[in-house]
Amino acid sequence: MTQVSTASLIDRTGLDRVRLKRHLARGFEGADDGELFLEYRQSEALVFDNGRLKQATYDTAQGFGLRAVKADAVGYAHASDLSEEALARAAEAVRAVRGGYSGSYAEGPARTNIRLYGDENPLGAPSFEAKIKLLETIDAYARKKDGRVKQVSVSFGATWQVVEIVRADGGTYRDIRPLVRINVSVVAGSGNRQETGSHGYGGREGYEGFLETGAWQWAVDEAVRQALTNLESVPAPAGEMDVVLGSGWPGVMLHEAVGHGLEGDFNRRGTSAFAGLMGERVAAKGVTVVDDGTMPGRRGSLSIDDEGTATNRTVLIEDGILVGYIQDRQNARLMNMRPTGNGRRQSYAHVPMPRMTNTYMLAGGRDPAEILASVKNGIYAVSYGGGQVDITSGKFVFQCTEAYRVENGKVGAPLKGAMLIGNGPDALTRVSMIGNDLALDTGIGTCGKNGQGVPVGVGQPTLRIDRVTVGGTG
Secondary structure: OOOOOOOOHHHHHOOOHHHHHHHHHHHHOOOOEEEEEEEEEEEEEEEEEOOEEEEEEEEEEEEEEEEEEEOOEEEEEEEOOOOHHHHHHHHHHHHOOOOOOOOOOOOOOOOOOOOOOOOOOOOOOOOHHHHHHHHHHHHHHHHHHOOOEEEEEEEEEEEEEEEEEEOOOOOEEEEEEEEEEEEEEEEEEEOOEEEEEEEEEEEOOOOOOOOOHHHHHHHHHHHHHHHHHHHOOEEOOOEEEEEEEOOOHHHHHHHHHHHHHHEHHHHHOOOOOOOOOOOOEOOOOOOOEEEEOOOOOOOOOOOEOOOOOEOOEEEEEEOOEEOOOEOOHHHHHHOOOOOOOOEEOOOOOOOOEEOOOEEEEOOOOEOHHHHHHOOOEEEEEEEEEEEEEOOOOOEEEEEEEEEEEEEOOEEEEEEEOOEEEEEHHHHHHOEEEEEOOOEEOOOOEEEEEOOEEEEEEEEEOOEEEEEEEEEOOO
């Protein structure tokens, strides 16, 4: 796999820096802010399904996006053609948003030397042949775990992204971002019944650590365990009851039902359930939620965001009080707040917007066993699948992929078809016990917003939430 020079995408394209600066000055004339975003990306996806290689895709993409920001308006042009002619056309296009407005171009983001991950290209090693052999090995291991395993699907995915952000004064910000994800899914059957289980993991580094025997065997073991557990599941009860959420991946509900509502654009426009509540109590005492893009190697982490701002550890809710929002440069300026390093985009073809990085709730002081023992009638939700959230109202519905009945403090039968239904801001006020076992997810999260997907992380300790509506089949 060919690796692009890591020095500068501008130099690699052969663009003349003096002429480039001239085009940018024309595009940004009268603008408040803006940038040229250059990107080079290599990606691969390998899927081994039911004993054969089902998919093997490799892709190389490059291009630029040019953005001019005037008050709350944005002019944006992008192209896969990294030429002076294309840049000149883009500069003319973004000027159209200016109208009669003449702004003062903002200062650029502060510099940082922090590196949260290496620049190794994960597509380079191991070889294609070695990856196929390992996929076969993982498939065979899963089938030997239990005779009830009927189907196995294993996938490897990786990207290597090089970005360069150029501002009107010629200042540049660069980042090289590796990303790997491994996933194992199985179907187990007994009689006429079949159930699924899955487990995945990944992060911002090369394949080496993720493909160690202990790592993939653990993923297989978890996927098989979940599928076999679900084979024993009984119909979930329905009604209002106390719910205990497990640590780690269940934090995806916090991400969806609360995190999106704390993004700056929704609050500036007044379309979030949290709009206008800064400084007020929005959660139970003890609830502290942060967004942290500075965690080394994590899937949601970035050394700099897609506007060039260094990422931060931003406290959003502190001991139940709303104290911060997730901000990009534009919304922060319009709200008279500081950028938090959360301006993110899927690719050069997309406009940046405020997005989460790694969002999680801090630990409390309760033992998880104590939390479960406190529940008289409820469920224990260990893992989720799909969910739906309305940002304006905060209402959510989440499907549990692994959950258990809890009666008189004892964890009982696994449940099938359990759904959690509620309102994110309201659910935060119903948190009555917070565990001491904070865990982050294993590196599998992808967040969608306005048609864009970006890698993220989630996490939380074990939580008890009182009086949650549970949808079931029993």
